[in-house]
Amino acid sequence: MAKVDAKHKGPNFWERLQPRERVLVMALAGVAFLMFTMVLMFLRFQKLSAIDEEIADIRQGLDLARTFGPSYKEKLAAKQQETEKISSQKLMFSTLIEQAAEVAEVKVSNQTEKPAVEVAPGLHRRTYEFDLRSVTLTQLTKFLSTVEGQEGHVVLTHGLTIRSPSGSEDRLNVDVVLATYERAPVGAEAPADEGG
Secondary structure, eight states: OOOOOGGGOOSSHHHHSOHHHHHHHHHHHHHHHHHHHHHHHHHHHHHHHHHHHHHHHHHHHHHHHHHHHHHHHHHHHHHHHHHHHSOSSOOOHHHHHHHHHHHHTOOEEEEEEOOOEEEETTEEEEEEEEEEEEEOHHHHHHHHHHHHTOTTSEEEEEEEEEEOSOSSOOOEEEEEEEEEEEEOOTTOOOOOOOOO
16 A cells, blocks of 8 residues: 655645646646636637628628619519509400400400419419411401500410411411409409419
8 A cells, every 4th residue: 555645644635635636636727727718719709700790791781772772662663563553353354355356357266264363362363265267467466466455454465376277378377365463352262273
């Protein structure tokens, strides 16, 4: 059994340690303090980095708002005007087609209206299909211009299939699909989506 030096006997822990052990304990305490300080500095650095990134994002947003703010307001106003063009009144396709047929001097056949489809909350698209037979390109252009120029409604040519019965004729057979967009009246139920 090892002899314990008499001068290292005492009532408390520190007095019972050998000088080498005391140095090791002090070094361990110093390393622990240093590690604790480094962890605190690392956490502080992370926090400051996050704040710097947030400030950079806010500065970039302010620069964008300062640079593009006026043009954004113009685009927003133009979008509002386009939205106001979309009527909440139901378009009577058959009446519109008859009027355009009289103007363009063409005959319309096989008229079919498809069920309305909700394309966005409060916005419905209705489509109407029909055929034009033996029409000239001028008549077709006049017909479509009349239909799409309908006041108070947005009417677009959604589909157009053009065939020529023979190579020698300038007459065309055309399958037309028109679409209109309508705002749903407030409180009205949305029509069921038919999968189209």
